[in-house]
Amino acid sequence: MNSQDLIRKKRDGARFSVEEINAFISGVCDGSWADYQISALIMAMFIQGLNQTEQNALVKAMLESGEVMDFSDIDAPKADKHSTGGVGDKTSLIIAPLAASLGVAVPMISGRGLGHTGGTLDKLESIEGFNVNLTAAQFKKTLKKCGFALAGQTKKIVPADRKLYALRDATATIESVPLIVASIMSKKLAEGLDALVLDVKTGSGAFMENLWESQALAKALVKTGNDFNVKTEAVITDMSQPLGKFVGNALEVYECVKIMRGEIDEAMQTTLDLTIELTARMLVLTGIAKDVDDASAMCLEKIWDGTALEKFKQNIELQKGNPRICDNPEMLLDKKIKQIPIEAAENGFITEVDTKAVGNAICEIGGGRFKVEDKIDYAVGFSCEKQIGDSTKKGETLGILYCRNQKQADSISGKLRNAYKIGKEKLQNLELIKEII
Amino acid sequence: MNSQDLIRKKRDGARFSVEEINAFISGVCDGSWADYQISALIMAMFIQGLNQTEQNALVKAMLESGEVMDFSDIDAPKADKHSTGGVGDKTSLIIAPLAASLGVAVPMISGRGLGHTGGTLDKLESIEGFNVNLTAAQFKKTLKKCGFALAGQTKKIVPADRKLYALRDATATIESVPLIVASIMSKKLAEGLDALVLDVKTGSGAFMENLWESQALAKALVKTGNDFNVKTEAVITDMSQPLGKFVGNALEVYECVKIMRGEIDEAMQTTLDLTIELTARMLVLTGIAKDVDDASAMCLEKIWDGTALEKFKQNIELQKGNPRICDNPEMLLDKKIKQIPIEAAENGFITEVDTKAVGNAICEIGGGRFKVEDKIDYAVGFSCEKQIGDSTKKGETLGILYCRNQKQADSISGKLRNAYKIGKEKLQNLELIKEII
Numbered sequence: 001m002n003s004q005d006l007i008r009k010k011r012d013g014a015r016f017s018v019e020e021i022n023a024f025i026s027g028v029c030d031g032s033w034a035d036y037q038i039s040a041l042i043m044a045m046f047i048q049g050l051n052q053t054e055q056n057a058l059v060k061a062m063l064e065s066g067e068v069m070d071f072s073d074i075d076a077p078k079a080d081k082h083s084t085g086g087v088g089d090k091t092s093l094i095i096a097p098l099a100a101s102l103g104v105a106v107p108m109i110s111g112r113g114l115g116h117t118g119g120t121l122d123k124l125e126s127i128e129g130f131n132v133n134l135t136a137a138q139f140k141k142t143l144k145k146c147g148f149a150l151a152g153q154t155k156k157i158v159p160a161d162r163k164l165y166a167l168r169d170a171t172a173t174i175e176s177v178p179l180i181v182a183s184i185m186s187k188k189l190a191e192g193l194d195a196l197v198l199d200v201k202t203g204s205g206a207f208m209e210n211l212w213e214s215q216a217l218a219k220a221l222v223k224t225g226n227d228f229n230v231k232t233e234a235v236i237t238d239m240s241q242p243l244g245k246f247v248g249n250a251l252e253v254y255e256c257v258k259i260m261r262g263e264i265d266e267a268m269q270t271t272l273d274l275t276i277e278l279t280a281r282m283l284v285l286t287g288i289a290k291d292v293d294d295a296s297a298m299c300l301e302k303i304w305d306g307t308a309l310e311k312f313k314q315n316i317e318l319q320k321g322n323p324r325i326c327d328n329p330e331m332l333l334d335k336k337i338k339q340i341p342i343e344a345a346e347n348g349f350i351t352e353v354d355t356k357a358v359g360n361a362i363c364e365i366g367g368g369r370f371k372v373e374d375k376i377d378y379a380v381g382f383s384c385e386k387q388i389g390d391s392t393k394k395g396e397t398l399g400i401l402y403c404r405n406q407k408q409a410d411s412i413s414g415k416l417r418n419a420y421k422i423g424k425e426k427l428q429n430l431e432l433i434k435e436i437i
Numbered sequence: 438m439n440s441q442d443l444i445r446k447k448r449d450g451a452r453f454s455v456e457e458i459n460a461f462i463s464g465v466c467d468g469s470w471a472d473y474q475i476s477a478l479i480m481a482m483f484i485q486g487l488n489q490t491e492q493n494a495l496v497k498a499m500l501e502s503g504e505v506m507d508f509s510d511i512d513a514p515k516a517d518k519h520s521t522g523g524v525g526d527k528t529s530l531i532i533a534p535l536a537a538s539l540g541v542a543v544p545m546i547s548g549r550g551l552g553h554t555g556g557t558l559d560k561l562e563s564i565e566g567f568n569v570n571l572t573a574a575q576f577k578k579t580l581k582k583c584g585f586a587l588a589g590q591t592k593k594i595v596p597a598d599r600k601l602y603a604l605r606d607a608t609a610t611i612e613s614v615p616l617i618v619a620s621i622m623s624k625k626l627a628e629g630l631d632a633l634v635l636d637v638k639t640g641s642g643a644f645m646e647n648l649w650e651s652q653a654l655a656k657a658l659v660k661t662g663n664d665f666n667v668k669t670e671a672v673i674t675d676m677s678q679p680l681g682k683f684v685g686n687a688l689e690v691y692e693c694v695k696i697m698r699g700e701i702d703e704a705m706q707t708t709l710d711l712t713i714e715l716t717a718r719m720l721v722l723t724g725i726a727k728d729v730d731d732a733s734a735m736c737l738e739k740i741w742d743g744t745a746l747e748k749f750k751q752n753i754e755l756q757k758g759n760p761r762i763c764d765n766p767e768m769l770l771d772k773k774i775k776q777i778p779i780e781a782a783e784n785g786f787i788t789e790v791d792t793k794a795v796g797n798a799i800c801e802i803g804g805g806r807f808k809v810e811d812k813i814d815y816a817v818g819f820s821c822e823k824q825i826g827d828s829t830k831k832g833e834t835l836g837i838l839y840c841r842n843q844k845q846a847d848s849i850s851g852k853l854r855n856a857y858k859i860g861k862e863k864l865q866n867l868e869l870i871k872e873i874i
Contacts, residue, residue, distance in 0.1 A: 008609035011483060036476035040608035043480040046448060171477035172445035 003027060003037045010044040018057040025061035025160050039171045042164065042179070050178035055220070056227050058178070062186035065160035069107060069136065069192045074144060076105040077286035081278050082188055083199035084180075084217070085117035086206055087359040088242035088384070090252040091199070091275045092120045092150075094260060094303075097311035098279050100147030101302045103288055107143050107191045108150050109157065113368045113376075114169070116205065116359025118249065121152050122368075126250035126332065126378035130321030146314045158186045166372075175207060181220045185228070195231040195285035197278050198222070202434060203240030205355025211236070211434065218437040231285045236434040237274060241353040241388050244271030248367045248381015248402060250332045257329040260309035267384060270432055276300060277433055334379035340401040340409045342416045344392040352421035353388060361412040361419070365403055380404065382416065389429040392422060440464060440474045447481040455494040462498035462597050476608045479601065479616070487615040492657070493664055495615070499623035502597035506544060506573065506629045511581060513542040514723035518715050519625055520636035521617075521654070522554035523643055524796040525679035525821070527689040528636070528712045529557045529587075531697060531740075534748035535716050537584025538739045540725055544580050544628045545587050546594065550805045550813075551606070553642065553796025555686065558589050559805075563687035563769065563815035567758030583751045595623045603809075612644060618657045622665070632668040632722035634715050635659070639871060640677030642792025648673070648871065655874040668722045673871040674711060678790040678825050681708030685804045685818015685839060687769045694766040697746035704821060707869055713737060714870055771816035777838040777846045779853045781829040788860035790825060795856050798849040802840055817841065819853065826866040829859060 001023040010016065016024075024041065027033035050058065071078050081095050096106045110120035110132075121132045134142065134151040142149035153162070161183050168174050188196055198221050201207070202214035218234035225232025245267035246255045258264060259272050280295035289295030302308050313326040325331050363370060366377030383400045386392055398420050403409050438460040447453065453461075461478065464470035487495065508515050518532050533543045547557035547569075558569045571579065571588040579586035592599075598620050605611050625633055635658050638644070639651035655671035662669025682704035683692045695701065696709050717732035726732030739745050750763040762768050800807060803814030820837045823829055835857050840846050 004607070004609040007480075011480065011609055034472075034607065036472040036604055037608055039473035040476040040480045040610065043444075043448065043477045044484065047481065047484050167473055170441070170471065171474055172441040172448060173477065
């Protein structure tokens with residue numbers, strides 16, 4: 001099948017057959033399609049769309065471009081959680097040990113941060129020695145020993161996505177529902193799961209800012225997962241302000257350990273709430289709990305009695321990290337870091353947070369990466385002291401910037417301050433969980 | 438201006454400013470845009486379109502990416518003809534000397550054949566020694582001496598088009614009105630013209646097979662030419678069968694010389710008719726003739742009295758070709774070529790010719806190129822003995838294949854025969870000139 005003929009077909013809005021989708025993905029993987037041909041077809045797909053038959057064929061072709069993990073010798077039900085990405089979104093670090101402590105096997109393949117959103121692998125690497133580059137054998141061994149494993153995608157898992165994602169990033173073709181679904185679901189299906197819970201973010205810090213876009217994405221993800229015989233559910237959750245207290249790699253691990261130690265403060269509450277909600281749904285989908293209320297109670301118990309933290313510690317040991325951070329989370333905080341309060345410029349109520357601006361500001365001082373090759377400073381970040389609906393007075397602290405020096409503070413303090421909109425009327429507190437799909 | 442931001446804008450159907458179009462073309466020329474980014478934006482432009490402001494900005498940016506010729510020291514009005522390409526479309530070889538013999542300076546930059554359509558440069562190179570690779574100085578000198586020059590595009594003329602055209606060819610983004618207009622008009626405007634006549638083909642051998650598409654293209658070309666102060670007119674002409682008698686490089690030069698020698702046969706009549714129509718319009722646009730009827734009479738006189746042939750001969754000498762072909766056109770015919778009649782399979786009338794199939798068949802035996810690097814056999818080709826509306830009997834000759842050997846004959850005879858549809862009803866002869874725009 002000629003590449004120009006395939007491009008022409010989608011350019012003109014026609015539908016691909018399964019064979020045509022397969023020919024495209026083969027061409028991507030064997031190098032017979034040039035990058036400029038791939039990007040032309042991706043743009044045509046972006047604008048003209050894919051129907052469900054094309055969507056499933058694309059997921060299948062991408063999935064089969066690489067290896068699919070086989071955990072059939074593990075008795076426990078296999079389940080994972082995937083988030084579409086946000087600012088301060090750290091729930092994976094608690095969900096994995098928590099679900100594992102309740103009998104779910106969690107083979108969690110995660111990504112790195114890019115742009116304003118963070119990545120689980122970067123957060124884990126802020127733990128001294130932690131190894132996210134596991135071979136398939138090491139991954140399985142870890143999963144068997146402690147009930148979960150946290151690692152990056154190997155080159156053998158969905159190689160087609162690696163190629164396509166890099167081109168999409170460079171050609172402004174990320175925000176397409178069928179392309180996002182293909183990218184996420186091909187990788188999640190390669191984990192050999194029984195169940196999958198998707199955390200689809202909506203609001204100023206999400207890829208999809210509007211609720212209706214997030215709903216469309218959630219529906220497409222759930223439909224695709226179920227078509228491939230994975231019990232799939234999506235939770236649309238608020239990302240109109242950073243999740244929980246901290247933004248920044250080591251600070252987010254610190255927050256998670258503090259929560260698992262029961263040393264939670266008010267600003268961390270949404271992190272815990274979302275963690276419980278998502279883990280509970282994994283337990284229901286895998287048949288371990290009968291409903292979300294029961295499952296939530298089981299989750300809370302495993303946090304308060306220290307089982308989840310113990311699981312996390314066991315995993316850190318297996319993945320060569322320093323487990324003492326679980327006993328002394330302050331080890332995660334770099335003593336050379338300066339704490340600069342960001343103060344409100346006027347009296348009133350917090351009405352809006354430009355969450356993407358907060359993420360980008362922290363990225364600018366090294367807390368994330370704009371380009372794949374950027375180096376990360378794990379220690380920098382931000383703590384959110386005020387949330388939407390809170391009152392504030394001029395001069396009161398909205399949040400605290402964790403940075404290396406005054407120059408960094410000068411470069412982004414204004415951006416952080418301006419990210420908080422202060423109005424005269426108190427808004428209702430936002431609902432964390434918007435919809436279940 | 439960030440490349441992703443520009444791609445995103447057109448992807449979402451927004452309009453570009455002049456500055457944004459300039460940023461794109463700069464990026465194409467200075468290499469700061471990767472090929473895969475260029476092709477993504479080209480696909481977005483293809484699907485979302487360009488308005489007239491964007492169209493003119495794109496033409497101007499492409500034009501200014503290279504050198505513009507300056508013929509202000511030539512007193513004669515400067516005019517050219519450009520065809521959108523067809524099969525057997527050889528009028529340039531007569532139009533240039535004919536217009537020159539009537540006082541028009543014709544700086545004709547031409548192209549090579551690709552796919553089923555032929556190219557003027559290839560035809561000229563079938564004349565022994567003929568040099569189409571002129572420097573700007575040689576081109577101008579030739580133009581001054583004999584009133585016309587025939588050459589390929591130098592690297593300094595519209596470099597942006599060279600890059601864009603190669604990518605469009607590989608990514609199925611050729612057939613877009615604004616992109617075709619930008620490609621054609623940037624190159625034609627670089628010739629420093631006063632007037633331009635466009636021959637927009639329609640029918641089975643044209644890029645745009647439907648009349649309405651050809652009309653849209655013609656209107657856009659004319660509007661753009663006039664916006665840039667070049668008096669521009671378009672003639673929509675029939676390409677539902679090969680033009681005139683011959684298809685094939687040397688054979689087409691032969692036909693032109695025969696016509697200029699007054700040795701015309703019936704099958705060559707449409708070549709002469711179209712040549713006169715297009716040249717006459719150049720004479721009217723440049724103010725040399727008062728109307729098309731007068732201009733046509735002037736043209737016919739210069740053919741019958743031998744002036745046009747004399748001009749052609751003078752040019753061949755200046756461009757290092759063998760001028761004796763004008764005295765003895767049979768020199769152009771390779772004696773080793775076999776002539777194989779293609780016979781009708783049934784009685785009836787010719788109702789349809791798949792002109793693209795004829796062009797592709799001749800291309801297959803070396804008469805054209807499918808890829809830029811393919812070598813051409815100038816001697817092979819086809820003569821059209823029957824035209825749409827003619828009656829035929831089973832076994833009568835539809836056309837004659839000029840080929841090297843029986844193997845070539847076997848490989849394409851069937852395709853040529855099948856290109857001719859024979860029906861029971863006699864169709865009206867087709868109008869050569871469909872519309873003037």
